[in-house]
Amino acid sequence: MTFSAPAAPTVHVASEVFPFSRTGGLADVLGALPAAQAAAGDAVMVVSPWYQDLADAGRVQQLGALAVDGVSEVRLGHERRGGVDYLFLGMEVFERSGLYHPDDVQRFSAFGRAVLPALHHLDIRPRVLHGHDWQAGLAVAHAHLSGLPTVCTVHNLQYQGRWNIHEAAGWTGLPDWAFQPDFAEFHGDLNLLKAGLVFADRVTTVSPTYAQEITTPQYGEGLEGVLQRLTAEGRLRGILNGLDLDRWNPRRDPYVMNYSGLRGKSSNRRRLRQEFGFDRAPVLGTVSRLADQKGMDLLLMALPQLVKNWNVVILGGGDPLLEAAFQGWNLHPRVAFVSGLNEALAHRIYAGADAFAMPSRFEPCGLSQMIALRYGTLPVVRETGGLKDTVSPSVGFTFGPATSQALLDACGEALAARRDKADWERRVREGMSLNFSWDASAQAYRDLYAEVLAGR
Template identity: 70%
Template sequence: MRAVHVGSEVFPFSRSGGLGDVLAALPAVQARLGVDVTVVSPWYASLAGTPREVWRGDVFGVGAVRVGELREGGVRFLFVGLAEFDRPGLYHPDDVERFCAFGRAVLPVLQALNVRPDLLHGHDWQAGLPLAHAHLSGWRTAFTIHNLQYQGRWNLAEARGWTGLPDWAFGPEGVEFFGDLNLMKAGLVFADHVTTVSPTYAREITTPQYGEGLDGLLVRLTLEGRLSGILNGLDQERWDPRTDPDIHPYVGAEGKAANGDVLRAEFGLDDAPILGVVSRLAEQKGMDLLIEALPDLVADWNVVVLGGGDPLLTAALTGWAQNPRVAFVGGLNEGLAHRIYAGADAFAMPSRFEPCGLSQMIAMRYGTLPVVRETGGLVDTVPHDVGFRFAGETPGDLAAACREARFAFDDRTEWRARVERGMALDFSWESPARHYLALYERLTGISAESPAARR
């Protein structure tokens, strides 16, 4: 089986969130199962790593293209270099035009390098256009929705010439969406099968509340048997409290106390239990609910927040950091994220919707109990006898769940039992990878695994 993944980021070379983690971990496990795996993503100016240039040429409708290659963990990574990506950072306001150029370059690059996969697997809207071109070229395709809210929309009259698609593709049954080009819809329409990153989210997005205007199409895909949910895994080598170099390593519940002491010393916190948050600062993540609940939360908890995003939420948390029980660090900080997961006692995720979520899995692996809203992948991963779940969407609902967690914390026997159950859960990529390979096999008719992997 030869598979090509296409996405906008891949850890550790480029990353802004969970998509980059998935495109690092899933292909690596597939490679161990005997699949010939290639990952294609943009060659950003800020790329971490130095690819070896393997091709340079002109692509019709795109212009000059160069391609770099790195190999790691049995996976071949190809980075497509375009003028549109020669600037700092990953994402910008003109991303629809930029990723249309990337999307048009993907197939010609693969053909120039004699890479003809049995299946092309696109991830999120940035991969919608290359998936459409692959389907129109007769390739078998799968498409994964990581977050339906972000769709890659632009006025169709302006964007039409960016795509290289035939005229018939621009109708309501194609990539048109209320007068816009919609690259997420391109992936949905042209994929042989669509997955999303948890079974609950796959059901939720067929409703008007979560369907982001595409629920009618997603209902149709469900009825046709072309939409399913496969829960994401967790890179358990990268996130392992026994070997994590950013913390005081520990096994079981005993070692957490030293990491809590480190976090208290770092931020000058008192001896109240610590509620951690590592999140993008956005309303989707319920960070406004967290901020409004802080007057109640600080009565029971020290609250440590790491994240960047919305300027208004950032300003509000900066103001709250004057409170001795609140610590806030803006932006991304990998080392601090590890220290929060290890040092906090509980972990808040009040998301309005959560396609899958990795933070709650990491928290449980580190013995930090999640307080989560009942939505998406949080439902599928946080058992009632480990974490604390709430159904509402108000600051009071979050505060009540955190109060429940605080009462449980005082019963050290119950708390320890919850911690041990959480740390024993298996969130490895092995099971999700095999589910994807079974899907690939069904779509292509080709054995997905090597004979050695089947034994």
């Protein structure tokens, strides 16, 4: 198989992309947005690391190698599927198991330096370079400095790629003037996300509400001043993520008893109850990282009261203290905690639970609430970020304060609604009818690219 360079593609740069590499929602976005743009007729490429785990799968066509200043040899791999070209950059820093490690600032500095040389080596001339999160921040900076139109998307502002600037400056290949507060310096550190933000022509977040929230001290993670300036300049906006409707489709989902309405939903509920030995009380599910951001400690504190009226099934991993605490609840007949990632079980929870808990302290967008709605499982969510943008109180159940009592109150509202069969079924039908496809989001990004190009 030979490689033919796409003409003037939109080039997405990201640390993970489904189905090749994945730890969370970033990979899902990179698996869906480029495909939606390609389906609309665009030339689209995704550039991502050639991780050892991906390389071992033997799925990628090798395209040779090149030398990059300040970086070890860069091997190039390619695959094309669904109308999208995927370019993988293999380097010594990625020759270990797993995606992320303590020295990631150095690893993704090498990756960011290699993106443009790799594209030039293959005679690929991007129409726009679109970087995602801090791991792509340096690629955005170098692209801007080389004259390319650029977009930088923040999927989670909490993670910024910081390192002592005196040690890290030499990793970046940036000019000396870039290491000052107006550019890549942040309180004595190199900040790769800040580099992407300040150099990008446009900055986006993955929901409109999150774009507003991050300009405040409560959510700005120390970068609210930069983001306020971007807002004033018209360079910051929120574009809501979509959902991969082929992957998340209860009518064709290979992991569940397929259904399109309330009757099929009840069959999956019965199966989930049987799987965990639950009684006939309603089932509250969650699929989540166990992290402070996700408010899983609030769910833990609420459990003693929740189990009086709910069966609760939790799938996730992360904070070892939270994991141990949830594990201890497995002795309770109305609680099931399963540690780690389990794709099949996640689908069964979405299909079989009555309600779905997301008590996030902040949520840039969130996909789980969209999946839950599509599967007829009503979300119980905190009013923040993308949760506020996607869950109407007329369909799901929302609360404001980040407290266990507020979560309990919202679950109480859900319980009351479930006792009213007509109200519950109306909510379920309305939720299942919502359209979260990537089409509108993909078009919004295409319009944004056109705006950037017109400005040049």
